[in-house]
Amino acid sequence: MKFFLYIMVVLLVTGCKEKYDPPVQSPVTGYLVVDGVINSGPGAAAITLSRTTKFENKNMEYEKGALVKLEGEDNSMYTLVEKPQGQYSIDNISLDAGKKYRLRITVTGSKVYLSDFTTVKNNPPIDSISWKRQDDGVQLYVNTHDPLNNTRYYQWTYDETWQIQSDFVSTLKYKITSLPGEGQQYSVVYRDSSTFSFDSTIINCWQFNSPTNLSLGSTAKESQDIVYLPIAFVPKASIKLGVLYSLHIKQTTWSKEGYEFLERMKKNTESTGMAIFIVLQMPVNRLSVILIFAPCRKKEFLFKAAKCLPGAIIPVVIMFYLKIYLTVLKQMAGGASCQRWFHQVISVLFWQHYLNAWIVH
Numbered sequence: 001m002k003f004f005l006y007i008m009v010v011l012l013v014t015g016c017k018e019k020y021d022p023p024v025q026s027p028v029t030g031y032l033v034v035d036g037v038i039n040s041g042p043g044a045a046a047i048t049l050s051r052t053t054k055f056e057n058k059n060m061e062y063e064k065g066a067l068v069k070l071e072g073e074d075n076s077m078y079t080l081v082e083k084p085q086g087q088y089s090i091d092n093i094s095l096d097a098g099k100k101y102r103l104r105i106t107v108t109g110s111k112v113y114l115s116d117f118t119t120v121k122n123n124p125p126i127d128s129i130s131w132k133r134q135d136d137g138v139q140l141y142v143n144t145h146d147p148l149n150n151t152r153y154y155q156w157t158y159d160e161t162w163q164i165q166s167d168f169v170s171t172l173k174y175k176i177t178s179l180p181g182e183g184q185q186y187s188v189v190y191r192d193s194s195t196f197s198f199d200s201t202i203i204n205c206w207q208f209n210s211p212t213n214l215s216l217g218s219t220a221k222e223s224q225d226i227v228y229l230p231i232a233f234v235p236k237a238s239i240k241l242g243v244l245y246s247l248h249i250k251q252t253t254w255s256k257e258g259y260e261f262l263e264r265m266k267k268n269t270e271s272t273g274m275a276i277f278i279v280l281q282m283p284v285n286r287l288s289v290i291l292i293f294a295p296c297r298k299k300e301f302l303f304k305a306a307k308c309l310p311g312a313i314i315p316v317v318i319m320f321y322l323k324i325y326l327t328v329l330k331q332m333a334g335g336a337s338c339q340r341w342f343h344q345v346i347s348v349l350f351w352q353h354y355l356n357a358w359i360v361h
Contacts, residue, residue, distance in 0.1 A: 026052055030061060032113060034105070037252055038070065040097075040120045046089035049081070049105070062086030067106040095120050122151055123253040129231075129301035137235040140301070142249055146225040152345050153259035155252045156215040156231055163243040164205050169198035204243075205238055214266040218259060244302065251297040 029051060036047030049063035068080040068088040072095075080088035095101060100117035107113070127143045142156055170191065177185040191199045208214065217229045232247060234240050 004218045012090075026054070032063065032105070032107065034103070034113075038095075038103070040095040041092070041123075042092060042094075044088055044089050044091050045080075045093055046105075049088065049107075056139040059062055060085075065108055070095075070101055071104055072096070072101050074099055077183065097122075115161055116158060118255075121253050121255065122146065122148070123251065123297050124151060126249060126251050126297050126299040129247060129249060131301075137238070138231055138241065139230055140232045140234070140247060141250075142227065142229060144227045144233040144297075149225040151225055151253050152218060152220045153254040153256060154217045154227060155254060155262060156217070156249055157252075158211065158215070158232060158247055158249040160211075160232070160240070161188045161248070162207045162240040162245040163245075164207060164239060164241045169203055171196060171198045173327075214262060214269070216259065216262055216266065220256070247301045249299050249301070251299075 016125075031050060033050045034047060037045075038047070039045040043238045047068065049061060049062040049068070053059070053061050064082070066082070066088065068082075069145055070090075070093070071079070072076040074096075076099075077123045078090055078093055081089045082088050097120045100119050102117045103113075103115040105113040121330055124144055124146045127145060130139060131138050131140045141338070144154070172188050173191050176185070177188045179185055190196050201346050213231075215231060217227050219227060220325045231249065234245070
């Protein structure tokens with residue numbers, strides 16, 4: 001009976017695996033992939049060139065040695081400089097909003113790819129970044145608007161930075177002194193022998209995160225081009241809400257065709273079991289470049305993280321110091337005076353931590 005069950009389990013596990021051979025016949029060199037947005041305002045404009053590969057190839061194949069140019073209908077021309085990992089960029093170009101531009105890419109073998117001429121698209125400034133406290137965390141919102149009602153299609157990318165602060169400070173350090181011969185002397189000294197204070201540079205650190213999910217928003221179905229949408233969420237138990245939290249948002253605007261392409265890509269990357277199906281629906285017999293020229297808009301938001309959810313910090317601090325207090329009291333053999341002294345020390349540490357987390361400096 002055990003032998004029969006073992007064979008049946010093996011058949012069930014191995015029977016569901018089936019090799020997938022995509023019906024798309026890709027050329028030996030792969031298809032050229034153009035990824036990027038041309039920033040028409042101050043700052044750098046960059047695109048990345050790569051090649052499609054077979055399923056079994058897990059390495060990115062970047063396009064090297066290409067000649068990439070921006071051409072205006074007024075015969076103006078800008079050449080993008082090649083950099084590592086297939087990136088081609090140019091700094092501080094200023095495109096005329098009343099003119100049309102296209103991208104010309106010449107790859108190895110003198111094959112040329114051209115996009116259609118495209119008008120520079122408006123990208124209104126980001127009005128504000130706001131936050132709202134919820135039961136399960138902090139929701140952040142992005143707000144922008146176009147008074148001419150011409151933008152309609154938006155994308156946002158953002159970077160997060162938050163401060164992590166040690167619960168304890170260090171006023172002492174090891175000192176190693178070389179003795180005559182090969183000996184060494186070890187001692188413990190104050191970090192600052194004059195004030196006996198702690199070193200503030202070693203109790204703070206910062207962590208960085210750059211999410212890769214697609215954040216999209218459209219007002220195409222609205223009468224006015226006004227955006228107020230959630231952009232990021234921080235759970236209340238997150239360490240991001242310990243001290244300081246910073247959100248740096250970059251806004252890009254798209255045409256209707258470009259936005260619909262991003263929507264398909266979003267479904268491709270975020271829907272379970274739909275990636276292959278959606279990819280195969282896209283045309284593979286021609287090269288289509290969706291080119292957007294628009295100024296890049298950026299805005300940074302900084303707030304005292306503990307101000308948002310102070311209730312999530314206080315219980316942790318109370319339990320932490322209470323545990324220390326009870327543990328040391330059990331090990332103490334001294335009298336009531338020692339207990340009172342230790343209780344005062346713990347109280348000072350607790351209120352110092354509490355005030356640092358609560359007060360907005």
